[in-house]
Amino acid sequence: MTKSYEDILQHISWLENGENSLCLIFKNSETNRTQLIQTTAQTLRESKMALIEVIPAYDSITFVYDSHKLASSELRTTVEDLLTQFKDNGVDIKQHIIPVCYDSEVATDIVELSKRLKITTEQLIKLHTNTTYTTEMLGFLPGFIYLSGLDEKLHQPRKTTPAVKIPEGSIAIGGTQTGIYSLSSPGGWWIIGRTAAKLFDANAQPPIEIKPMDEIVFEAIDRATWEKMNRL
Amino acid sequence: MSIEIIKPGLQTSIQDIGRFGLMHLGIAHSGSMDPLALRMANHLVSQPSNNPVIEFTQTGPDILFNTDVQIAITGAKCSYRLNDKEIAQYRTISVRAGERLKFNKMQQGFRGYIAFAGQLDIEKQMGSSSTHLMAQLGGFKGRALLAGDTIKLNNIVRAEEKSVRNNFIPNFTGNYRVRVTAAPETAEFSQQQIKQFLNNRYNVSSELNRMGIRLTGDVLKITPYPEMLSRGLLPGAIQIPANGLPIICGMDAQTVGGYLRIGQIIKADMPIIAQCKPNDKIQFSLIDTAEAKNILKHQSKYTPFSIGL
Numbered sequence: 001m002t003k004s005y006e007d008i009l010q011h012i013s014w015l016e017n018g019e020n021s022l023c024l025i026f027k028n029s030e031t032n033r034t035q036l037i038q039t040t041a042q043t044l045r046e047s048k049m050a051l052i053e054v055i056p057a058y059d060s061i062t063f064v065y066d067s068h069k070l071a072s073s074e075l076r077t078t079v080e081d082l083l084t085q086f087k088d089n090g091v092d093i094k095q096h097i098i099p100v101c102y103d104s105e106v107a108t109d110i111v112e113l114s115k116r117l118k119i120t121t122e123q124l125i126k127l128h129t130n131t132t133y134t135t136e137m138l139g140f141l142p143g144f145i146y147l148s149g150l151d152e153k154l155h156q157p158r159k160t161t162p163a164v165k166i167p168e169g170s171i172a173i174g175g176t177q178t179g180i181y182s183l184s185s186p187g188g189w190w191i192i193g194r195t196a197a198k199l200f201d202a203n204a205q206p207p208i209e210i211k212p213m214d215e216i217v218f219e220a221i222d223r224a225t226w227e228k229m230n231r232l
Numbered sequence: 233m234s235i236e237i238i239k240p241g242l243q244t245s246i247q248d249i250g251r252f253g254l255m256h257l258g259i260a261h262s263g264s265m266d267p268l269a270l271r272m273a274n275h276l277v278s279q280p281s282n283n284p285v286i287e288f289t290q291t292g293p294d295i296l297f298n299t300d301v302q303i304a305i306t307g308a309k310c311s312y313r314l315n316d317k318e319i320a321q322y323r324t325i326s327v328r329a330g331e332r333l334k335f336n337k338m339q340q341g342f343r344g345y346i347a348f349a350g351q352l353d354i355e356k357q358m359g360s361s362s363t364h365l366m367a368q369l370g371g372f373k374g375r376a377l378l379a380g381d382t383i384k385l386n387n388i389v390r391a392e393e394k395s396v397r398n399n400f401i402p403n404f405t406g407n408y409r410v411r412v413t414a415a416p417e418t419a420e421f422s423q424q425q426i427k428q429f430l431n432n433r434y435n436v437s438s439e440l441n442r443m444g445i446r447l448t449g450d451v452l453k454i455t456p457y458p459e460m461l462s463r464g465l466l467p468g469a470i471q472i473p474a475n476g477l478p479i480i481c482g483m484d485a486q487t488v489g490g491y492l493r494i495g496q497i498i499k500a501d502m503p504i505i506a507q508c509k510p511n512d513k514i515q516f517s518l519i520d521t522a523e524a525k526n527i528l529k530h531q532s533k534y535t536p537f538s539i540g541l
Contacts (some may be wrong), residue, residue, distance in 0.1 A: 015416040018496035019524045021466060023416040041256065053255045055464030057488050060416075062464025067525070139258045139462070139488040142367045146462060146488075157459055158490065160474045164439065174490065175459040182258075183366055185486070186443070188473065200258075202357055202369050208257055 020067040095215040100193040101226030109190040133216040143182030143200025162188035196229035237381040239294040245363035246371040247287040255487040262362040266506035269307035273347035276304035278391035284361040286346040292335035302349040308341030323395035341404035341507035350388035406512040412495030438510040442484040451476035462490040468497035498524040
């Protein structure tokens with residue numbers, strides 16, 4: 001089905017983000033939003049425009065530009081032209097299976113989160129592994145992947161105060177999102193599992209194998225398997 | 233032709249101007265927390281502004297020189313000795329092979345920079361020599377420097393001796409006024425909340441690193457706290473999480489974030505953020521983007537060390 005993007009300009013807004021940055025917000029959560037955002041971002045990154053960063057996210061693209069070479073008005077016009085001409089040509093999608101240990105001794109928030117959600121940890125694990133997730137974007141940290149498709153029963157606001165340290169390989173839930181902390185870092189999400197899968201390798205080309213729009217499936221493994229994989 | 237770290241200091245790492253064009257992969261901008269001090273240091277040793285330098289935090293490193301080379305120390309005001317003789321900052325200093333650079337004490341500010349009239353033998357990783365500590369990326373083995381680390385110095389040149397004029401040397405009093413422009417979510421805050429944010433004299437907490445600085449002070453009550461989808465996040469952004477206390481994003485900050493941002497610190501004031509230490513005081517003022525650009529232009533015009541856009 002060819003979808004028309006002629007009226008897209010009525011559903012976006014441009015917000016200032018400092019001296020040389022604009023944030024473009026997509027207000028409608030249309031079915032192809034991820035693809036529209038990711039494809040547009042990639043086209044612009046590969047263009048000859050004086051763009052320093054193009055950061056696509058769920059409902060936004062953040063642009064950092066060289067203001068000596070590019071006026072914000074020119075950036076806006078170019079992006080808007082691209083959006084109205086967008087054609088949904090489909091993309092090459094891969095599926096990745098990520099083994100996860102949901103043991104409460106290492107998945108430090110799984111008990112607390114189950115309580116808050118008023119379900120058992122077994123139900124939580126089942127709901128979390130029963131879904132095929134879509135990679136909405138990369139970011140936060142090298143190799144961190146943001147996934148959509150989280151079951152509504154697992155939605156839970158982020159922690160009020162972010163934790164100072166979340167260990168590497170943590171699978172977590174924040175709001176309506178789920179994702180993987182590829183590196184140990186601070187963060188406000190609830191840790192429900194751990195994986196030994198290495199998602200980021202600075203010396204590999206590409207450093208991150210998972211691409212936006214790729215599918216992710218979580219597969220529950222026991223603690224011993226996780227520990228064995230960690231030693232590899 | 234090398235330098236050897238005798239004592240590493242609290243957190244000492246190799247930094248340059250940072251990484252560009254990789255934030256969509258989750259790779260932080262990284263690079264010198266104080267871009268102005270980086271440029272000044274390199275200028276004093278006749279090196280391009282992007283030449284890798286040593287950045288130190290609170291306590292500087294002691295370094296043994298195995299070669300004659302000129303250096304310059306900028307950033308935080310601190311006392312350094314070369315073979316027990318006090319040396320000046322913000323000027324070209326000649327060091328002889330066998331001499332020891334010894335850190336004495338920090339007097340003002342938080343981060344210092346040591347530049348060399350040569351190139352530290354640091355391979356670039358993902359476009360930069362900067363150490364991204366959390367990602368263990370770039371710099372010397374992707375980590376902070378340790379005692380015993382030896383780094384080769386290549387292409388040593390004889391730099392013309394220079395110094396920075398006194399009125400260009402920043403004064404890090406610990407009591408700062410920091411200017412911000414609107415961030416994408418500023419409009420989600422009420423006028424009252426913005427007023428409260430601007431009236432508050434925040435305290436820099438002890439939770440601070442290259443990734444972020446947590447502030448304490450009056451809590452901005454945001455109820456209910458809106459669930460926001462994570463969006464691109466730049467160094468200098470001020471996030472207000474649900475606890476109502478600001479977090480300032482540093483150079484190693486995450487590339488996207490889901491907390492509301494109340495403001496974006498102007499580029500000309502980012503060196504202040506680099507020099508914030510626990511218990512320093514910050515008050516914010518809100519200006520528009522056009523004014524922020526003018527301030528930066530002014531900074532570029534009157535110092536040869538603009539941090540640029």
